Each structure stands twice: as structure tokens, then as C-alpha cells.
Amino acid sequence: MEEQELRAVVVATLKSIAPEVDESDLRPDRPLRNQVDLDSMDWLNFLIGLHEKLKVEIPEADYARLVTLGDVLDYLKAKLK
Amino acid sequence: MIEFKLPSLGADMDEGKLLEWKVSPGDTVKKGQVVAIVDTSKAAVDVEIWCDGVVQELLVQPGETVPVGTVLATLTAPGEAAGAAPVRPEAMPRRPITPAARKRAKELGVDLDAVAATGPGGAVTIEDVERASDIVSPPEAPPQGKAAEMRKAIAAAMSRSKREIPHYYLSEPVPMRCASAWLAKANEGRPITTRLLMAALQLKAVARALKRFPEMNGFFRDGAFQPAAAAHIGVAISLRQGGLIAPAIHDVGDKSLEQLMRDLTDLVKRARAGSLRSSEMSDPTITVTNLGEQGVAAVYGVIYPPQVALVGFGRISERPWAENGVVTVMPVVTASLAADHRVSDGHRGALFLAELRDLMQQPESL
Numbered sequence: 126m127e128e129q130e131l132r133a134v135v136v137a138t139l140k141s142i143a144p145e146v147d148e149s150d151l152r153p154d155r156p157l158r159n160q161v162d163l164d165s166m167d168w169l170n171f172l173i174g175l176h177e178k179l180k181v182e183i184p185e186a187d188y189a190r191l192v193t194l195g196d197v198l199d200y201l202k203a204k205l206k
Numbered sequence: 207m208i209e210f211k212l213p214s215l216g217a218d219m220d221e222g223k224l225l226e227w228k229v230s231p232g233d234t235v236k237k238g239q240v241v242a243i244v245d246t247s248k249a250a251v252d253v254e255i256w257c258d259g260v261v262q263e264l265l266v267q268p269g270e271t272v273p274v275g276t277v278l279a280t281l282t283a284p285g286e287a288a289g290a291a292p293v294r295p296e297a298m299p300r301r302p303i304t305p306a307a308r309k310r311a312k313e314l315g316v317d318l319d320a321v322a323a324t325g326p327g328g329a330v331t332i333e334d335v336e337r338a339s340d341i342v343s344p345p346e347a348p349p350q351g352k353a354a355e356m357r358k359a360i361a362a363a364m365s366r367s368k369r370e371i372p373h374y375y376l377s378e379p380v381p382m383r384c385a386s387a388w389l390a391k392a393n394e395g396r397p398i399t400t401r402l403l404m405a406a407l408q409l410k411a412v413a414r415a416l417k418r419f420p421e422m423n424g425f426f427r428d429g430a431f432q433p434a435a436a437a438h439i440g441v442a443i444s445l446r447q448g449g450l451i452a453p454a455i456h457d458v459g460d461k462s463l464e465q466l467m468r469d470l471t472d473l474v475k476r477a478r479a480g481s482l483r484s485s486e487m488s489d490p491t492i493t494v495t496n497l498g499e500q501g502v503a504a505v506y507g508v509i510y511p512p513q514v515a516l517v518g519f520g521r522i523s524e525r526p527w528a529e530n531g532v533v534t535v536m537p538v539v540t541a542s543l544a545a546d547h548r549v550s551d552g553h554r555g556a557l558f559l560a561e562l563r564d565l566m567q568q569p570e571s572l
Contacts, residue, residue, distance in 0.1 A: 144325065145446060164444075164499040165403050166474050176398050185393045185401060 126179075126205055128198070135197055138174040142167050153195040179205065208259050208281040212244065212266075214274045215253075215487035217511045218363035219246050223271040224278065225308060228252075233261045235281070240483065242278065247352075247359035248451050249477070250308060253484040258284050302329040302481035314339040329479035356449040364508050371426075371514075372547040375506045378559040380566050382522050382537040388569035404522070405496060406467045410572040411565040412494055412517050413437040413459035419558040421550040422515040422543075423491045431514065431549045436460070440490025440510065441470065443477045451477050452493050452510060453486035463572060498522060504540035514546035517562070 126134075136148050143161050151160060158168060172183050172191075181204040183191075191197050212222055222244040229241045240252040241261075259281035266278045302325075303311075303318060310332045311318050318330060321338040325331035367373075385407055393401045416423040416437045424433040437459045440452035455461075455469045476482055492513055497505040498521035505518035520540040527536030541562055545555045565572065 143446060144331070162500075165405065166471065169398075169401065169403060170471075170475075173398050183398055185390065185398075 128202070131179075131201060131205070132198060134178055135175065135194070135201070138171060138178060141174060142171050151194055153198075154193055156192050157194050157197065175201065181205065207262070207286075208257060208283055209277045210241070210255060210279045210281060212272055212274050212276045212278055213253065213256075213484055213488055215244075215246055215251055215484055216248070216363070217366060218248070218359035219274060221271055221273045222246050222251075224266050224268050225250055226268055227264055229261050229264075229279075231261050231263060235259055235261060238485075244484075245308075246487075247355040248449065249482055249487075250303065250480050251482050251484050251487055255281075257281075260284075260286075302476065302479035307332045307335045311335045325479060329481070353448050356445075360450060363510060367508050367511050371509050371511060373509060373544050374547050374552055374555065375542065375544050376552060376555045376559055377504055377506075377540050377542040378556075378563050379525075379538045380541050380563045381527065382539050382566065384567050385569045386522070386537050400464065400467075402463055402467050403470070406463050406470060407566070407569055407572055408496070408519055409439055409441070409455065409458050409466055409470070409494060410461075410463060411562055412492070413439060414565050414572065415558055415561040416492065417459060418561055419550075419554060421554060422545060422558055424514060424549075425491070425512040426514050426546055426549060427512050434491035436491070438489045438491045440493035440513070441473060442493060442495035442507075443474055445478060451482070452490060452495075453477055453482050454490040456485070456489065492517065494519070498539065504542050506542055507544045509544055509546060514549045516544045518542040518544070 136146075136151070139161065140146050143163065146161055151157075157163070163171065172188075175181065175197075176183055179201060181201060187200070191200055215222070225243040225245050227242050229235060235241055235255050235258065237256060237258050238254050241255045242253045244251050244253050262280040262282055264279045266272055266276065272278075307330045308318070310316075311321070314335065316335050316339045318335075321330050321334050323330040324334055385404065389402060389404060389407065396402075420433045421431065423437055424431060426432075436457050438454040438456045439458045440454050442450060442452045444450055453473055455466065455473060458466060461469065473486070490510070490513060493507070493510050493516045495505055495507050495516065496519040498519055502520050503523070504520040507516040507518045509516050518541070520542070522537050522539045524535050525538045527534050527538065529536075541559055543555050543559050
């Protein structure tokens with residue numbers, strides 16, 4: 126999957142949880158949960174959405190690595206290789 | 207003859223606007239069946255009937271705003287003589303529709319059944335309605351109006367609470383090492399779709415503690431405390447468009463953590479999609495709020511009348527912790543209690559929090 130395509134999937138999944146998100150406001154280097162005000166239920170639903178759309182397993186032990194949007198994209202890229 | 211009245215769906219509700227009838231004269235209804243959709247200041251709520259019967263007459267029409275207690279419809283009790291009833295097809299399961307979308311659809315004359323939904327939880331949003339009508343959206347005045355209405359309702363309920371309820375506040379640091387380790391292990395082998403959140407453990411621990419301290423669970427009405435038979439815990443859910451709603455998960459003490467997690471996930475989705483049931487709005491016997499996700503160390507809440515207590519959880523964070531003469535690093539959460547002094551004293555409140563703390567040290571028993 127191309128990077129732009131992957132980003133589009135991630136942003137669409139995010140918007141399904143937080144419809145008010147404006148993609149242009151998302152900073153790839155800032156903690157995503159703070160930027161978008163996601164609580165743990167939102168975060169879990171976001172990861173479930175990614176799991177269902179991309180068919181990737183995301184163990185709970187990996188949550189700590191998924192802080193910024195950039196982290197999420199890098200993590201998924203590696204998983205999809 | 208049974209009179210079906212508009213129920214109060216919370217202390218902050220004085221009136222409601224009937225949006226839709228889900229039944230017609232002649233329909234047989236069962237207790238708990240959704241018979242109408244009513245817009246409150248906070249959400250469009252599926253109103254359930256409280257008894258079995260046959261619908262005789264619908265007295266209020268969609269679009270009318272009426273005070274709480276107004277007779278909405280009359281029914282005949284089972285076995286009571288009734289005329290021939292018109293047959294109508296089974297209603298289709300309702301998709302969640304945000305109040306703003308419902309209003310916009312009415313303005314534009316859009317058939318909601320024909321609108322493709324793209325909102326959270328399959329909800330029909332205002333954008334979906336406008337897309338279906340192919341009309342450009344005007345400035346967003348209606349949502350602002352709704353937000354102001356909700357703020358007004360919250361203000362009324364909280365002002366009443368602070369005016370009438372003599373609150374006392376207590377807090378207790380709760381070590382979370384056991385619960386965190388247990389949760390990590392429990393989630394290790396689970397698919398992501400069935401993983402548990404700490405919130406489920408906290409809700410269950412509160413329900414268990416309430417069994418020993420029933421004076422925290424119930425209502426203060428007509429000058430007296432009415433204890434509740436079960437723990438229907440109101441979960442404070444912040445809405446993305448602003449505001450707050452605290453619908454109940456019923457019988458928390460009797461549910462497994464897995465069931466609680468499913469119920470919590472479903473409740474949050476439906477609260478945000480604007481699809482709650484009247485029993486969820488009117489039944490909470492206590493409220494639990496968790497503001498730890500927003501980064502605060504502790505929360506001292508305002509009791510939602512006529513309830514008599516509110517439990518708060520702050521952020522789980524690592525703190526220095528003295529144990530057996532040794533200082534260690536411990537994940538800790540501050541649990542707090544706001545309780546009604548007309549019903550309980552600080553001594554019992556302190557014991558309640560101690561019980562909650564002890565239950566969180568035995569997550570396997572929850």
C-alpha cells in the first residue's frame with residue numbers, strides 16, 4: 126500500500142471516531158490522542174478500525190509505540206510489508 | 207385504560223419534543239418496547255413503554271413540545287376490551303440519527319430512510335441529510351443552538367445539585383499495580399475487538415463496593431433516601447460536539463467484565479450517535495466519571511440529583527509509594543467520592559472508598 130493511501134485510511138478511520146477532525150490540522154509529530162482528544166475508548170475503537178480495514182494485528186504491548194500520527198503510519202507500514 | 211406519560215429522562219429535563227411515534231393505534235406493545243422518540247436538550251431518546259398493552263390513541267403529535275408528565279398516549283391493558291386494530295408491518299430497526307440531522311431532514315423534506323449514513327456507529331449526520339438533498343449547507347446555527355440548550359440543562363441540574371445537596375468530598379490514592387498487571391495479562395491473548403479497558407474494572411469495583419454501602423446507591427426524593435435494588439451506574443460521557451451525558455449501564459454488579467466492556471462500548475457509541483433509551487437516561491442510581499484521560503490527577507464531581515453519590519477517577523500515574531518501609535514506584539489513581547450528607551456521613555464514605563481500593567487490589571475477583 127502506498128504511503129498516501131495508507132494515510133488516507135488512517136485519517137478516515139480517525140474521522141469515523143472524531144468527525145470534527147480537520148486533516149490539515151494534524152501534526153505528524155505531536156501526540157495524536159492529545160491533538161484529537163481521544164480517550165481510551167476512542168483509541169481502542171480507532172485501533173479496532175485500523176485492524177479491521179488493514180487486517181493487521183496490533184498487540185496491546187505495542188500501544189506505547191503508537192504516540193504520534195507518524196508513529197502510527199510507520200508502525201502500519203512495517204506491519205504491511 | 208393506561209395513560210402513557212412523558213417520563214422525566216433526568217433532573218435536567220422539564221419538557222421534551224416528540225419527534226416520532228414508533229407505534230400506531232391498535233398496536234400491541236410489550237414492556238420495554240420503544241414506542242416514541244423524544245428530543246431532550248441533550249439527545250434524541252428512544253422512549254420505552256413501562257407496561258404491556260394495546261395502543262388506543264396517540265394524543266401528542268410529532269413536532270409538539272410538551273412538559274414532563276403530559277399524557278402522550280392511552281393504552282388498554284392486556285385483556286381489556288379493544289376495538290379492531292389496524293394491522294401494520296413490523297417496524298424496521300431504527301438507525302441512529304442525530305437530532306440536528308433529524309431537524310435538517312424535516313426542513314429539507316428529506317426521507318431519512320433513503321439517506322446513506324456515514325456518522326459514528328452508522329448514525330445519519332446533518333451532512334448525510336444535506337448530501338441526500340443536494341443542497342448546500344447554510345451557516346451552522348442549529349448545532350450551536352443545541353449546544354447552548356444542553357449547557358442550559360446542565361447548568362440547571364448542577365445548580366439544583368449545589369443548592370439542595372450538602373456535598374462532602376473524600377479521596378483515596380489507589381495502587382494500580384495489581385489491576386494494571388492483571389489487565390495486561392487478560393488482554394494478552396485476546397483479539398483487539400474483545401480487549402478490556404480499566405474503566406470496566408473500575409465500574410465493576412464500584413458496583414461491588416455499593417453492595418456493602420447501599421447508602422451511596424439510590425435517590426433522595428420527597429425528603430427521604432430511597433435505596434436502589436441494583437447498581438445502575440451512570441457513566442459520564444463527553445460528547446464530541448461539547449457537553450456531557452451520563453446514561454446508565456444496568457445491573458453492573460451482576461455482569462462479567464466482558465459483558466460490561468461490551469455494554470460500555472455500545473453505550474458510548476450510541477450516546478455519541480444520539481441513540482439512547484429512556485431507561486438508560488432515567489435509571490442511573492449513581493454516577494462514575496473518569497477525567498484521568500484528560501490528564502487531571504483527581505476529580506471532585508457534582509452529584510446528579512436525585513442521586514446521592516458520584517465516584518470519580520483521575521489519571522493513573524507513577525508516584526513514589528512507601529510500602530513495608532521501602533519507597534517504590536507505583537502506578538496510582540486517585541479515587542474520589544462526592545456524597546450527599548443527608549444520606550451518609552464521611553465515616554461511611556471513607557469506608558466505601560477503602561472498600562473500592564481493596565477491590566481494585568483483587569482484580570481477578572471482579
